[in-house]
Amino acid sequence: MPDTFTFPLSEFYLRAKLPLPRIEVIASDAVPEPYKSLLVHQNDMTPTLEAFYESNLHLEIVSRERRGDFYFREVVLRLNRDEQPVEFGANKLYVGRYPEEVRELILAEEIPLGRILADCGVKHHTEARAFLRVESDALITEKLELAAPAVLYGRKAVVSDLQGRPLSEVVEILPPARGS
Numbered sequence: 001m002p003d004t005f006t007f008p009l010s011e012f013y014l015r016a017k018l019p020l021p022r023i024e025v026i027a028s029d030a031v032p033e034p035y036k037s038l039l040v041h042q043n044d045m046t047p048t049l050e051a052f053y054e055s056n057l058h059l060e061i062v063s064r065e066r067r068g069d070f071y072f073r074e075v076v077l078r079l080n081r082d083e084q085p086v087e088f089g090a091n092k093l094y095v096g097r098y099p100e101e102v103r104e105l106i107l108a109e110e111i112p113l114g115r116i117l118a119d120c121g122v123k124h125h126t127e128a129r130a131f132l133r134v135e136s137d138a139l140i141t142e143k144l145e146l147a148a149p150a151v152l153y154g155r156k157a158v159v160s161d162l163q164g165r166p167l168s169e170v171v172e173i174l175p176p177a178r179g180s
Helices: 009-015 035-039 045-053 100-107 113-119 138-143
Strands: 023-026 057-067 070-079 085-094 125-135 151-160 166-174
Touching: 009 057, 009 070, 009 085, 035 045, 035 151, 035 166, 045 057, 045 070, 045 085, 045 113, 057 085, 085 138, 100 113, 125 166
Parallel strands: none
Antiparallel strands: 023 125, 057 070, 070 085, 085 166, 125 151, 151 166
16 A cells, blocks of 8 residues: 555554554545545544544643754644544644644644634645554554544545645544544
8 A cells, every 4th residue: 555545643653663464455436434424524623523522632742853943743633522532633734834723833833733724714635545444553542542443434634725735644543433
């Protein structure tokens, strides 16, 4: 499978000297519910997950790295109401392309990007580039608090400004949906 569909997740695994879990690109119509309604769209994941779970989200940083105008982070999105993990993801953010206020919020590492973009009125497009079937490894199983390894679903998406310049590249992997 081309690395483009696992990037930037592949960067974190390479840095940690871990093999990537088995990840397969699948057609959008092969994504089962409720994953399909959570992943197969051109919207930001944060508001989608907040609406589904009826709770705001916050970040747990797993790993991070700053390279000039690029900020990479591996995260777990958790529900504010009960700390339930609802996404494991890896994001490459082009922080130099954001207004100062937005950049500061991103680097504060508390609020998910989708909420920051909405709250700050940043005009952008989100494009789901690939849909993924993922066999969770020890890291993903632990971070999503799964009882055992499982087949999960996710997507690779790119967030761009209105001129088409990338603002963020992200791989988003969802656990089985538990009580909304």
